[in-house]
Amino acid sequence: MSKHNVVALLNQKGGVGKTTVTLGLASAAAQAGHRVLVVDLDPQASATWVLGLDPREVDVSTVDVLARTRAADAIVASAWSDDVHLIPASDALQARESGSPARLRSALAEVSRDYHAVLLDCPPSLGNLTTNGLTAADHAVLVVEPSALGLRGIGAVADLIDDVWDTHNADLELSGVILNKVPAVSGEADRRTDELTRIVGKKAVWQPAIPQRVILNQAIGERRPIHSYGARSAEVSAAFDALWAKLRRTIR
Ligand SMILES: Nc1ncnc2c1ncn2[C@@H]1O[C@H](COP(=O)(O)OP(=O)(O)OP(=O)(O)O)[C@@H](O)[C@H]1O
Numbered sequence: 094m095s096k097h098n099v100v101a102l103l104n105q106k107g108g109v110g111k112t113t114v115t116l117g118l119a120s121a122a123a124q125a126g127h128r129v130l131v132v133d134l135d136p137q138a139s140a141t142w143v144l145g146l147d148p149r150e151v152d153v154s155t156v157d158v159l160a161r162t163r164a165a166d167a168i169v170a171s172a173w174s175d176d177v178h179l180i181p182a183s184d185a186l187q188a189r190e191s192g193s194p195a196r197l198r199s200a201l202a203e204v205s206r207d208y209h210a211v212l213l214d215c216p217p218s219l220g221n222l223t224t225n226g227l228t229a230a231d232h233a234v235l236v237v238e239p240s241a242l243g244l245r246g247i248g249a250v251a252d253l254i255d256d257v258w259d260t261h262n263a264d265l266e267l268s269g270v271i272l273n274k275v276p277a278v279s280g281e282a283d284r285r286t287d288e289l290t291r292i293v294g295k296k297a298v299w300q301p302a303i304p305q306r307v308i309l310n311q312a313i314g315e316r317r318p319i320h321s322y323g324a325r326s327a328e329v330s331a332a333f334d335a336l337w338a339k340l341r342r343t344i345r
């Protein structure tokens with residue numbers, strides 16, 4: 094029995110922080126002593142790299158799980174924590190543009206009970222890989238930047254969620270929106286946040302938003318969990334702790 098704890102983090106727009114948010118949540122989970130599985134669905138393999146693996150040296154990857162490999166045979170430990178596991182991406186994902194969307198879903202259903210959550214880091218597109226992710230997910234969480242361009246694409250994402258719900262996965266829910274890269278002082282960002290709130294509703298926008306902070310950039314570059322920076326990352330780490338708690342309530 095699946096626990097309905099598979100969560101896809103997505104947006105067709107690149108660079109909004111899908112990977113940063115996925116890994117921030119994984120860091121918060123590990124800090125709390127909870128177990129997570131990160132599934133890297135992006136051919137860029139950013140999450141794989143940040144979690145300490147070299148994508149060129151990956152043996153068994155998401156590509157294989159999309160084919161016929163069992164999830165248990167693709168899961169590896171991360172360099173971060175015994176509580177953070179990974180199904181890594183490899184270059185071969187690039188070529189993967191077909192296949193049965195239900196395959197990933199059934200594969201993850203065999204392992205999801207071993208984790209508090211399974212986090213799917215989706216690529217910046219609404220193609221086959223994201224469709225696979227949404228088909229496997231119980232919850233879709235959008236990562237959005239509060240800018241004019243950041244808001245433009247979200248209608249298309251909502252349409253894809255609708256479409257996957259219709260054709261492949263009636264369990265799928267658009268469970269929330271995480272705002273990322275919020276500048277300290279910006280009338281423009283405030284207006285865009287208001288606009289987003291009008292579009293998706295107040296309850297759909299998870300609190301707190303994640304501020305724009307150099308330490309997040311640095312953590313990604315140094316391939317370290319955000320919680321490992323102590324006082325320097327306290328504010329951002331606390332934001333991820335609160336979002337992880339919110340995610341846990343959403344799953345239950
Ligand atoms: N809140 C933030 N503050 C500062 N920098 C951030 C923040 N969130 C993300 N970044 C930086 O922005 C860049 C893009 O982030 P990230 O790779 O997480 O986005 P993405 O949506 O996963 O990108 P892609 O679409 O390519 O997968 C990275 O350099 C990251 O360090």
Ligand SMILES: [Mg+2]
Binds near residue numbers: 111135139214215
């Ligand atoms: Mg990414």
